[in-house]
Amino acid sequence: MARSNFTNDFSWSKSRHDKFQECPRAYYFYYYRSWGGWEARAEPEVRELYVLKKLSNRYSWAGSVVHDAIRDVLLDWRAGRAVDGTKVEEQALQLMRDDFRYSQGKGFWTQKYRKAFSGLVEHEYGEQVTNEEWRQNADTVRTALRWFFDSRWPELARGLKPDQWLEVDAGASFSTFTLDGVKVFAIPDFAYVEADGTPVVVDWKTGKVRDGYDEQVLGYSLYLSQRYGLPLEKVRASLVYLNEGQEQHVRVDVEAMEGFKARFTESVARMRELLADPATNTPRDASAFPPTEDSTACARCVFRRPCGREAAAKEV
Numbered sequence: 001m002a003r004s005n006f007t008n009d010f011s012w013s014k015s016r017h018d019k020f021q022e023c024p025r026a027y028y029f030y031y032y033r034s035w036g037g038w039e040a041r042a043e044p045e046v047r048e049l050y051v052l053k054k055l056s057n058r059y060s061w062a063g064s065v066v067h068d069a070i071r072d073v074l075l076d077w078r079a080g081r082a083v084d085g086t087k088v089e090e091q092a093l094q095l096m097r098d099d100f101r102y103s104q105g106k107g108f109w110t111q112k113y114r115k116a117f118s119g120l121v122e123h124e125y126g127e128q129v130t131n132e133e134w135r136q137n138a139d140t141v142r143t144a145l146r147w148f149f150d151s152r153w154p155e156l157a158r159g160l161k162p163d164q165w166l167e168v169d170a171g172a173s174f175s176t177f178t179l180d181g182v183k184v185f186a187i188p189d190f191a192y193v194e195a196d197g198t199p200v201v202v203d204w205k206t207g208k209v210r211d212g213y214d215e216q217v218l219g220y221s222l223y224l225s226q227r228y229g230l231p232l233e234k235v236r237a238s239l240v241y242l243n244e245g246q247e248q249h250v251r252v253d254v255e256a257m258e259g260f261k262a263r264f265t266e267s268v269a270r271m272r273e274l275l276a277d278p279a280t281n282t283p284r285d286a287s288a289f290p291p292t293e294d295s296t297a298c299a300r301c302v303f304r305r306p307c308g309r310e311a312a313a314k315e316v
């Protein structure tokens with residue numbers, strides 16, 4: 001197999017920042033040491049980290065099934081196609097059954113499956129999850145999709161004219177912008193322009209209502225403003241909690257944006273301090289990325305075995 005021409009360029013995203021905050025060692029494994037693990041000639045350690053980093057937990061898996069289903073529904077409506085909500089729900093649950101079987105057999109070590117799902121950390125580490133807990137996870141998907149189809153969003157989306165649609169989960173190769181010379185990933189779930197010209201960016205959530213998501217949608221707002229040349233102060237950002245049936249509007253104004261940019265600058269500076277060569281995004285030695293002291297983070301971590309924390313994680 002030919003060597004890949006990809007280069008591991010430095011970029012920033014809210015999820016990268018979160019990983020860095022939670023555990024510098026996990027950040028190192030995820031963004032540096034696992035690089036190239038897809039290649040046939042990869043060292044076994046690199047290969048292992050690469051397979052592990054692609055695993056989800058059951059909550060993010062449920063969230064991703066819901067996001068993908070809603071993305072496909074919106075794309076159908078955008079193209080003028082009819083959608084049957086019951087079928088969407090059945091297909092999502094069937095997909096979960098297939099995913100579960102693949103993951104339970106740990107197929108991720110030997111076979112490719114589907115791009116958006118590579119297996120579950122619960123199966124890899126033999127975590128004790130009851131059938132009832134798995135059922136609840138499927139219920140999260142069912143409830144979220146049912147709420148979505150009964151909400152104001154289907155009518156709103158079907159009523160948009162072609163030039164009112166901006167984006168539907170366009171993916172990492174499309175949804176980026178540059179801030180202070182750094183490539184920033186910001187992939188909104190849904191973005192459109194209201195009839196009065198107000199740009200709206202929407203983020204679907206399957207978890208409980210909680211603080212801490214503002215930063216993510218502020219990034220989406222900056223992205224939208226840059227990509228489409230829209231005035232930033234006009235953008236309206238919405239967090240839609242599908243399982244709680246609630247919507248939250250996030251203030252996008254000069255003060256909020258200044259706060260976002262200041263935190264972004266600090267985050268980038270701290271990440272760059274750990275580079276031996278910022279020009280090539282080459283990290284310092286692993287010892288510069290200390291493991292966290294927080295064992296609850298280890299208990300959730302996909303890297304707990306190569307990190308030597310598997311036994312400790314079981315005691316949490």
Ligand code: SF4
Pocket residue numbers: 023024025026027029291292297298299301302303304305307309
């Ligand atoms: S097991 Fe714990 S210390 Fe090790 S990478 Fe994961 S979170 Fe960090």
